[in-house]
Amino acid sequence: MKSFLFPILFAACFVLPAVANEITIPKLTIGNDTYKNATISYKGGLTAKISHDEGTKSVPVSKLTPEHQTALGITPEIISEETSKAEVQQKATAERLTKLRKLQEQKQEELAWSEEYTVIVYGHTKDAVF
Numbered sequence: 001m002k003s004f005l006f007p008i009l010f011a012a013c014f015v016l017p018a019v020a021n022e023i024t025i026p027k028l029t030i031g032n033d034t035y036k037n038a039t040i041s042y043k044g045g046l047t048a049k050i051s052h053d054e055g056t057k058s059v060p061v062s063k064l065t066p067e068h069q070t071a072l073g074i075t076p077e078i079i080s081e082e083t084s085k086a087e088v089q090q091k092a093t094a095e096r097l098t099k100l101r102k103l104q105e106q107k108q109e110e111l112a113w114s115e116e117y118t119v120i121v122y123g124h125t126k127d128a129v130f
Contacts, residue, residue, distance in 0.1 A: 002045055003051055004126060005031065013029045019044060020021070021041060021042045021072050022039060022040065022042075022072075022073060023039070023040050023068065023071045024037070024038070024039045024040075025039075025040065025068075026038075028040070028052070030050075030059055030063050030064070031063065033057075035052035035053070035054075035057075036052060036054075037052060037053050038050050038051070038052040039051045039052070040064070040072065041072075042061070042072040042074060044082070045061075045086075046060060046061055046062075046079070046082050046083065046086060047059065047060055047061060047095050048060075048061050048064060048072065055086040061074055061079060061082075062079070075123055
């Protein structure tokens with residue numbers, strides 16, 4: 001029974017980190033930055049989180065080596081899918097900002113066309129914009 005259980009536990013040690021989308025590296029270099037005892041975790045999107053001795057940092061998935069991307073379960077298809085999602089979100093955000101700017105311009109025009117009136121309330125003079 002023990003001889004049957006050992007291979008299953010041994011295999012689980014390699015399968016579970018792949019499922020968790022997390023890998024640990026003693027020394028990781030990305031660009032000019034070096035991280036000690038780094039744990040890279042990926043939960044989707046275009047960024048991965050690196051937890052290391054000095055803190056935590058988010059890095060673009062594209063800066064990771066192909067080996068690290070494969071270990072995290074990141075494929076070129078996933079990257080292209082996430083990139084297209086990000087582009088759609090950027091377009092939607094740009095459209096919302098355009099609408100907000102138009103509304104602000106309309107309000108400014110309305111204020112520019114309004115006239116200033118003097119209102120007398122109980123003997124006090126106040127300036128008002130209508």
